[in-house]
Amino acid sequence: MKLSLNTQIFTGAAxxxxxxxxxxxxxxxxxxxxxxxxxxxxxxxxxxxxxxMVLIPLVFTSIVVGVANLQAHRQVHRVWTSTLGFFILxxxxxxxxxxxxxxxxxxxxxxxxxxxxxxxxxxxAHRLTMPEFFKQFLHELFMNPFAALANGKxxxxxxxxxxxxxxxxxxxxxxxxxxxxxxxxQELVMRIVGWIMHLAxxxxxxxxxxxxxxxxxxxxxxxxxxxxLIVATTLIHGVIILxxxxxxxxxxTPLRFWRGAREAxxxxxxxxxxxxxxxxxxxxxxxKLHVKPEIAGFVVPLGATINMDGTALYEAAAALFIAHLAxxxxxxxxxxxxxxxxxxxxxxxxxxxxAGMVTMVxxxxxxxxxxxxxxxxxxxxxxxxxxxxxVNVEGDMVGSLIVxxxxxx
Numbered sequence: 001m002k003l004s005l006n007t008q009i010f011t012g013a014a015x016x017x018x019x020x021x022x023x024x025x026x027x028x029x030x031x032x033x034x035x036x037x038x039x040x041x042x043x044x045x046x047x048x049x050x051x052x053m054v055l056i057p058l059v060f061t062s063i064v065v066g067v068a069n070l071q072a073h074r075q076v077h078r079v080w081t082s083t084l085g086f087f088i089l090x091x092x093x094x095x096x097x098x099x100x101x102x103x104x105x106x107x108x109x110x111x112x113x114x115x116x117x118x119x120x121x122x123x124x125a126h127r128l129t130m131p132e133f134f135k136q137f138l139h140e141l142f143m144n145p146f147a148a149l150a151n152g153k154x155x156x157x158x159x160x161x162x163x164x165x166x167x168x169x170x171x172x173x174x175x176x177x178x179x180x181x182x183x184x185x186q187e188l189v190m191r192i193v194g195w196i197m198h199l200a201x202x203x204x205x206x207x208x209x210x211x212x213x214x215x216x217x218x219x220x221x222x223x224x225x226x227x228x229l230i231v232a233t234t235l236i237h238g239v240i241i242l243x244x245x246x247x248x249x250x251x252x253t254p255l256r257f258w259r260g261a262r263e264a265x266x267x268x269x270x271x272x273x274x275x276x277x278x279x280x281x282x283x284x285x286x287x288k289l290h291v292k293p294e295i296a297g298f299v300v301p302l303g304a305t306i307n308m309d310g311t312a313l314y315e316a317a318a319a320l321f322i323a324h325l326a327x328x329x330x331x332x333x334x335x336x337x338x339x340x341x342x343x344x345x346x347x348x349x350x351x352x353x354x355a356g357m358v359t360m361v362x363x364x365x366x367x368x369x370x371x372x373x374x375x376x377x378x379x380x381x382x383x384x385x386x387x388x389x390x391v392n393v394e395g396d397m398v399g400s401l402i403v404x405x406x407x408x409x
Contacts, residue, residue, distance in 0.1 A: 009266050012201030020212025026176040038208040047203025050196045051276045059301045060161050062185035065296030067165025082406045083299050086399045087307040091343050094237050094313040101233045102317050108324030155305045193279040207270040226321050233285045238391040246398045250405040260288030261397050268393040272385040274304045303396030310388025312346035315363050322373045334367045341366040
C-alpha cells in the first residue's frame with residue numbers, strides 16, 4: 001500500500017529528529033559528523049532552493065489572477081478589508097498574549113546582562129530608527145518589477161501584481177488573452193509544485209536532522225524559562241487561539257483544519273521560512289481546505305509577507321525578557337510602545353540583511369533597551385524560529401478560510 005504524502009512527510013520529520021539525535025553526541029571534528037551534516041545540508045538546501053525557484057512565478061500569477069477574478073465579481077474590496085482586519089487582529093492577540101505571559105512569569109528575572117557580556121561585546125547590532133525603517137519599507141514596496149522578480153523581492157512583486165490584476169479588469173475584453181495566459185501559467189506552476197512535493201519527505205528529514213544535531217542543550221537550559229515561555233505562548237496561539245477564531249467564524253473544526261494544513265505546517269517548521277513554504281501553503285489551502293483560488297491567491301501570498309503572528313509574539317516577549325535581564329521595569333505606556341512597534345516590525349523590512357534581527361533592534365530601541373542584547377538570542381533563535389514560522393503560516397491559512405466565509409455572507 002502506498003503511503004499518502006502527508007504520512008510520508010510526517011515519517012520523514014520523525015526520522016530526521018532521530019538522525020539528528022544520533023549525530024548530536026558525536027565530536028565536532030569527527031569524520032562521520034562532518035560528512036553526515038554535509039550530506040544533510042546538501043539535501044535540505046536543494047529542497048528549499050526548489051521551493052524558492054517556483055516562489056516568485058507562483059506569487060505573481062496567483063495575485064494577478066486572484067485580483068482580476070475578485071474585481072470581476074466586485075469582491076476585491078471586501079476581501080482586502082477582511083484580510084487586513086484579520087491580520088491586524090491575529091497579530092494583536094499574539095502580542096497581547098506574549099506581554100501578559102511575560103508580565104506574569106517574568107523570564108530573565110534573577111539573571112543579569114553581565115552573564116552575557118562576552119556575546120554582547122562581539123556582536124554589532126544593525127541599528128535602524130523608525131523613520132529609516134519606514135523609508136526602507138516604502139522603498140521596497142515600489143521598485144522595478146523586473147528587478148523585484150529577479151531578486152526575489154516578494155512584497156514588491158505582490159504590489160506590482162496587485163496593480164496588474166486591477167489593470168486587467170479595467171482593460172476588460174482587451175486583455176482577455178493575457179488573463180487566460182496567466183491563469184494557465186498559474187496552473188503550470190502548481191503542477192511543478194506537485195512534483196517538488198515528492199521530495200518533501202526527504203528534504204524535511206534532512207532539515208530537521210541538521211537542526212537537532214546542531215543544538216546547544218546547555219545554552220537552552222541556561223535560558224530555559226524564556227525558551228519555555230516562547231514555546232508555550234506560541235503553542236497557545238497556534239493550537240487554541242487561531243483554531244478558536246476559525247471555528248467561531250467558519251465552523252471548521254480544528255481536526256479538519258490540521259488534516260488539511262499538515263503538509264504546510266511541517267514544511268514551515270523544517271524550513272523556518274514562510275516564503276519558501278508559500279508554494280506548499282497555497283497547495284494545501286486550495287486542494288485540501290477548499291478555499292477558492294482567487295481568495296487563496298490573494299490572502300496567502302500577502303500573508304506570507306506581512307502576517308507574522310509568531311514573529312510578533314516573539315519580538316514582544318524578547319523585549320520584556322531583555323528588560324528583566326537589564327533590571328528595567330517597563331511601565332504600561334512603554335509596553336504599549338512595544339506592542340505597536342512589534343506589530344510594525346513583524347511585518348518585516350524586505351531587502352535588509354538579517355531582517356528579523358534588524359527589526360528586533362528597532363523594538364528594543366523603542367523603549368531604550370540595549371540593542372546589543374539581541375546577541376543573547378542568536379544561539380537559540382534558529383530553534384524558536386521553527387515554531388514561530390509554523391504559526392505564521394497557520395495564520396495565513398486560517399485567514400484565507402475566514403476571509404472566504406466573510407466574503408460569502
